[in-house]
Amino acid sequence: xxxxxxxxxxxxEVSKVIKKRIEEFKSFKDKPNEEWFxxxxxxxxxxxSSAELGIKIQKEIDDGFLTLSREELEKKLxxxxxxxxxxxxxxxxxxxxxxxxxxxxxxxxxxxxxREFLVKHVKGLGYKEAxxxxxxxxxxxxxxxxxHILRELYENNYIKEIPKSLTxxxxxxxxxxxxxxxxxxNLKLSELDLYIWYLRTGKVLK
Numbered sequence: 001x002x003x004x005x006x007x008x009x010x011x012x013e014v015s016k017v018i019k020k021r022i023e024e025f026k027s028f029k030d031k032p033n034e035e036w037f038x039x040x041x042x043x044x045x046x047x048x049s050s051a052e053l054g055i056k057i058q059k060e061i062d063d064g065f066l067t068l069s070r071e072e073l074e075k076k077l078x079x080x081x082x083x084x085x086x087x088x089x090x091x092x093x094x095x096x097x098x099x100x101x102x103x104x105x106x107x108x109x110x111x112x113x114x115r116e117f118l119v120k121h122v123k124g125l126g127y128k129e130a131x132x133x134x135x136x137x138x139x140x141x142x143x144x145x146x147x148h149i150l151r152e153l154y155e156n157n158y159i160k161e162i163p164k165s166l167t168x169x170x171x172x173x174x175x176x177x178x179x180x181x182x183x184x185x186n187l188k189l190s191e192l193d194l195y196i197w198y199l200r201t202g203k204v205l206k
Contacts, residue, residue: 002156006185006195017204018194025190028137034066036102036137037095041065043133044091044124049082051205057082065092066099091124098122102137111139127171140188143175148200149193153177 009015028036038058045054057080061068064076070093077085098104098121108114111134118130125133131142143149145166153159158177163170175189182192198204 002152002158002196002199003181003184005199006181006187006192009195009198010185010187014195014198014204018191018198021194021204022191025136026138031102033100033102034063036105037099038062038065039136040095040098040101040122040133041092043129043136044095044122045077045082045088046132047124047126047129048084053081055205056080066096069093088124091122094123105134105137111141114139115142127166127168135190135193140190143178143189144193145171145174145178149178149196150174152196152200 028039041061042054042058045057057077058065060080061073061076064073068076070089073089073092074085077088082088104117105114108117115127115130115134118125118133119127122130128145131144134142135144147162150159150162153174154162158181159174166174178189178192181187182189185192185195187195194204
């Protein structure tokens with residue numbers, strides 16, 4: 001039972017690691033626009049890829065997300081092993097019109113409205129990636145619905161099947177299921193994601 005497994009983890013050493021990770025996300029409120037933008041680029045890179053590869057690339061490129069030409073970015077992403085290096089370089093360069101992303105998002109009182117803005121305006125971000133970005137810069141109430149989360153929900157009979165693609169409607173439906181689990185375990189969606197990810201992978205990433 002998923003809720004029981006989460007409760008067990010909450011009473012283990014893993015909870016300390018997760019708490020520390022959440023504190024790191026919260027620290028973004030004191031960071032400048034540039035750091036928020038680099039985190040946005042990380043989330044663009046994770047689409048159809050992995051968080052591990054995104055983390056590796058983010059460390060390597062760092063300020064280059066703001067300064068490298070599209071060609072230079074393509075070359076670097078290819079060298080670092082990203083499968084979709086051309087498209088991701090294009091998306092990152094296009095996203096630079098939102099280099100002041102922290103200031104833009106601060107105008108939204110509701111993080112779900114902030115997510116709608118990201119999905120609509122930042123090419124390369126779907127609901128999952130936009131939610132990932134918001135969680136990583138300290139927002140709590142959006143769910144990152146990836147294959148790990150879907151498989152855990154399916155195996156515990158919260159969903160009847162793993163959808164081949166996530167429409168907005170389906171995404172919001174599953175987010176509601178996760179909210180209910182969060183309420184039962186007294187966890188925010190930002191925390192719940194890390195617990196379920198740990199259950200699936202044995203890792204606490206970002």
